[in-house]
Amino acid sequence: MKFLKYLLLTLLTLIIFGLGSVVALYYYVKPELPSVETLRDVRLQIPMQVFTADGKLISQFGEQRRIPLTLDEIPQQLKDAILATEDSRFYEHFGVDPIGVARAFSVLITTGSIREGASTITMQLARNFFLTRERAWMRKVKEAFIAIHIEQLLSKDEILELYLNKLALGHRAYGVGAAAEVYYGRSLDELTLAEIATISGLPKGPSILNPISNPPASVERRRIVLRRMLDEGYISEEAYQVAYDAPVTARLHGATIEVSAPYLAEMVRHEMVERFGAEQAYTSGYRVYTTVESKHQLAAEKAVRDNLHAYDERHGYRGPVNRLWGEFTASEEADQQQQNLINPETMAIPENRGVEPWSAEEITAYLSRQPMYGPLHPAVVTEVGEQSAVILVREGVAGASEVELDWAALDWARPYIDESTQGEAPQQASDILRAGDHIWVRRPQPDAPYKLAQIPGPSSALVAMHPNNGALAAVVGGYSFQMSQYNRALQAERQVGSTIKPFIYAAAIEDGYTLATIMNDAPITQWNPGSGSAWRPRNSPEVYDGPIRLRKALARSKNVVSVRLIRSVGVDRTADFMQQFGFEAGDIPRNESLSLGSASFTPLELTRGFAVFANGGYLVEPHFVARIEDVNGEVLEVANPVQTCADCVLQDLYENWWEHELPQAPRVLSEQTAFLVSDALTSAVWGGGSWPNQTGWNGTAWRAQTLRNRNISGKTGTTNDVNDAWFVGYGSGLVVSTWVGFDNLEYSLGRASLNPNLGRDRQPIVGSEAGATTALPGWIDFMQVAMEDFAFDPFDLPTDIVSVRIDDKTGKLSNQSDYTSLFEYFISGTEPTEFVDVEGNSPRLFEDDDDELF
Template sequence: MKNGFIIKLLLIIILSIWLLIAGFVLYIYKELPDIKELKQYKPNLISRVYSEEGELIGEYYVERRIAVPLDKVPPIVIKAFLAAEDARFFEHHGMDIRGIIRATIKNILAGSYVQGGSTITQQLARSLFLSQEKTIGRKFKELVLAYIIDNRFSKQEILQLYLNHIYLGNGAYGVEMASQDYFGKSVRQLNIAEAALIAGLPKAPSTYSPFNNPGRARKRRDYVLSRMLELGFITEEEYRKAINTPLPKENKRIKNLQYNSHLTEYIKQNLIAKYGEEKVYKGGLTIFTSINAAFQRRAYEALDRGLRELDKRQGFRGPIDNFSNDSDKKEAFIKNGPQNIDDLRLNEYYKAVVEDVNIKQKKYLLKLGIFSVSLPFSNMQWAATKKPVETLLKTGDIVYVKILSIGKNNELIASLEQEPLVEGALLSIDPNTGYIKAMIGGRDFIKSQFNRAVQAKRQPGSAFKPFIYGAALERGYTPVSIIIDEPISYDLGFREWTPKNFDGKYYGPTTLRHALAKSRNVVTIKLLESIGTQNAIDFAKRAGIESKLEPNLALALGASDVTLFEMVNAYTTFAAMGKKFEPQIVLKVVDSSGNTMEETTPKSEQTISPAVCYVLTSMAKSVIEEGTAMRAKALGRPVAGKTGTTNNYVDAWFLGYTPNLVTGVWVGFDQPKPLGTLETGARAALPIWLDYTMYAESFYPPVDFIAPEGVTFIPVDAKTGLLASPYSKATKQEVFISGTEPKEAFDPLIHLKKEEYLKLDIDYDEDKKYEPGW
């Protein structure tokens, strides 16, 4: 009787427990998400932007992931993950009781958490459907979900989902993205050591990152390798070789470098306008562009160098900070600095703290992380304009330095630097296609996302003058047409406007070629007045200027705001001999299934006659040969262009072109203010253009512009521009639009009596008898 009662009681208790468990499981089950959506699971995919050479230059994503089929994942990678996370994956049903017990024992024996008990299926369930909270309820849901998933999906399907979905640190989701990030290669190319490192990451991606914690990363990788050996996945020899493999030292994925950021943001905005944010950020698009990645890098470097040089010419602004009275700050600053020599890069910029000055050895001693830095006085002379170099800095000062060399004992030699406040932009277009080859919208995208190559509207100054001269050529003027450079004044009603040349001088009779080369303001204003402002505006619009242009004579001086994009586009029309291209940057877009969504080809229309553009280009070549842009002669090949400087040196421009490339540079402050005395387009912008163009043009043959039909070359008197005669002391070949050639030959008895020739400073023999009428 008593035994029967006890048995009944035990049965009731057991039944109650099972009912409670069943009720709890039923409750949990009802709260579980519907896993049917796994059948149609489409992970968020990364969209990638490529240069014309196939180099990755940008990414758009919510999660950085590239999906890869399981049959493209090498067996060694799968084995590495099984060894690290779930050796009995093919044996259990989503949960592994034996594995949990084994992991618990190993963790106790190790005295630390070395192995987890969650199966791959549990990790997938948690990652896809559950939060990361550590509660019993969440763990039960995870176990139930893992069991359901294991019963509804094959092991291969689970593995494919897991290997594409799992987070592996460094912003990478899935094994393909992680392979490219850590090793710069596809998952298909991973070796044993590389597979083991990636397989060790799911447990704690940041903790075991080879970039953040190389020591822990190696220990974790070697543990995975030992498990692979233990399970018979690799041989002893393979194990020994793998553990001696060095870790990756730098992030192999596309670094979101400043030189690409404005560019890829510009591309992104155009794509979103066409396809929407969902498609761009999650659709796994492949975007092929016209950008030359090497040109893009050089363009950024050239702009950075040029702005730094300009900034230095304005003087040293002093140290960033001083920690002399705060030892804790100084100690933290040093501790947070580089601690490994591999962290340092030559010609990179760093913040360092001044420790002492050695007058005898003529150098400052600084600290950069754990490294000693020598800053020779000779490497900071630019800053010593107001006081001696040895008194510029004091102990505790924080300054920017550039690492110039690394000595045998890791002693660093540096130069003094400072972060430029001035901004700039560069845009380069192929005039044969209208394809954009490089676009730099500013120095630092993190500080400002404003794209100055596209968005900034500024006065172009004299860089606008070619549009005036081009319009004049259409109306019968020629390179040798003469306009008197003399004082002029206009009554504006509320004040007198008395424009002057840059140097304040006047030069009398001046040919249009010489006026453009020397950027004569007075001649250009008089020329604009002669042809009419509306004709000049019409010409500029046909070339590619879209901004509103004010119809007044100040247009001759570039007083209407335009963008660098417009200016380069318009100069491209000159280089293309009157063909106006639609500038393009995205050449092809492919969706995640490989379908082409769009593909572009060059688009152009003839808006200006080739003859006008050729003669105008010939005149613009004189700007380089004898005018304001003579520094560009260093290019060593045919080039045309124009400098531009606005009042008080607020904006500096240079636009130059060859048959291969049209490139424009703008330099200025975002909030307009003077760049500095004599910071003209020739001084502030042209060197940046030259730095970039000398590199870019080295990839092209040195060709000249080809003369189109409708132009004529004839010898003219070098001084007057009249047809050459026996009286001409010097002659030169001049180009004309056919039908506009001079009709008279130079005759000193006739032409030296005319005002426009009288002041041309022509030498002739007064005693010589001339035949009149020549």
């Protein structure tokens, strides 16, 4: 009894001492303990996501990939796996597991080393939020105290939910939802037991146990998780065995991008950082919905790429990217140098290049390291026949496939000599390819066979805008964002050529001219005493029609008429007038070359300027963010664009964006002038005159007739030496601009001769490149899709606009009702009052007085 008494006293003393020590230790570390009240309002770092207007994911930005899930959204099997592996008594302890602590202590006593950490899920949560992973006794003490506090503050389910969403699981995946996407490209509820067990094993060592970096270690860890699940009764023996033997199926998956629009995504990223700062933009889980519909954006991307490939194919083949075996001939070396000159993207010569052909395994390994740009797939030629070739082509992550290229896939590839010269058309495949060539191939359509391709030499951009509110409907900044992040739609200030002329004509109409005014389409030579040289603006082509009505002069893009108009109106007055369309004063040259398009604007700026004509005279602000939501889908911000009219109806696709009255856009041009310019630009597409009576004529944009819509207005543009090609076309519901040109201003777009292998059917564009032949075809391709959804109705006839019958040649009133006359629109009070002289007297010309001819 005495011994028992001393034993109990000793135990009591130890308990009191232990409790006292714990209390003392708590007060000792208390000043260093963080407040866990923040867990009540915890904000996990969630990446920003960017969507199309119809809810398709374009991109996401953020250091951490995270898909927050509620506990109910997480499969029970995954919760079982985590509990079995990390903390089987989670729902029984108070944040610290005494049994686990005792077990870890006994292991320490018996082995002399720390082999078990005894950390509960709550303790791990405390460490993940407030502490480091430093292996120290004091950290463990703090971890335990914080865990006990957390258990007092949150329920067990809340703790488990936070834990599963906070876990770092490797490859920038945070939380089990993101891990499922990163490793398997699927959501949690779509995973197999083996895949769930793999993810559940990651918390112990996400960098060394993940199935991508270390598959063998991942398998061993997966099997440990499965054994714990079996021991806890969560799975059957049969399910255990199936998952135990399952192969490793994980591979790295990016975000599930539904619509590739990287230039648009980068525009959104930049704007969000400007608004909220980088840290908040990247971690707050913002969901940004753009003004762009997926259908139109995909059509724009395809139109730009197909148009560039069409240009490139008519100018010839620049040779292979590389040769894996065999040597280059002298001419092939020159071809490769030309390829690298036009496309600075260079390929390193493989170390094992030699004479002997490579094996299929070596080729596949080589191709797996090569990039893919949009529709372009890297391939290697393995065999060349008479008019065919066999290649191994990389197809995504699925390795390489053997494909035969037939003659129709190769016959375009005559040699490229320079931008204006092509070699002889090939007669057999060996004229084009050799075994060992590293080449590019593409599919023109998703189900079409592959054809030989190359990275296009020039670049391109496309901008589509709603004229009534400035919302972008599509934007493409180049062939491939992966190749070049330079956004030509927003950043490339290029000379606009003849697309400037509608603004010159608008200034003239505001100055009293009419579409029936007769100007002299004749050569101009102006002597400049200061420079001792003459300025001779010329038409392109160099054809002069003499007296010509302004409508016809604009539609046929007569340069000398544009020069005469700016002289009459005045250069300074015209330059000031153009600022009303949103152009910066510093970008508008104040000399007569302005009339020929020497000003440099971006495609977005030019689209905005043309929108003034399309919407009846209002200046709108371009925008591409429709609304911003938080991570829970609550709307934080809605676009508030200016609109052209208080009661006009938006396109059906967008009518639910705005629930408030939008501010009125400022009027910068009279409705009458906007209508007259737009109507005149329909003649650039449809021409005029009478073809049966041999007076018919085409406008420069006649190829757009293929769209079969009489309400399309448009203007082509080509700069000196064909460095830039433009087309801007529009209707009542959409304005679209396309630009094509080399990033390197030293290169001209050149000209192309007819390839006899293709004929006119497969190569409809022959001769000099220009706005009508280089930019317009891409515009047409896009519009064939866009016109299904956007209005191209006749422009509303403004008040004070009258229509009278005039004589085709003189612009005077006419009583004739045959092909010699036509109806023309005038601002009321400016219509002609004099009838045409049936005797055939010459029309009155508006001439400038300062021509000096010599």
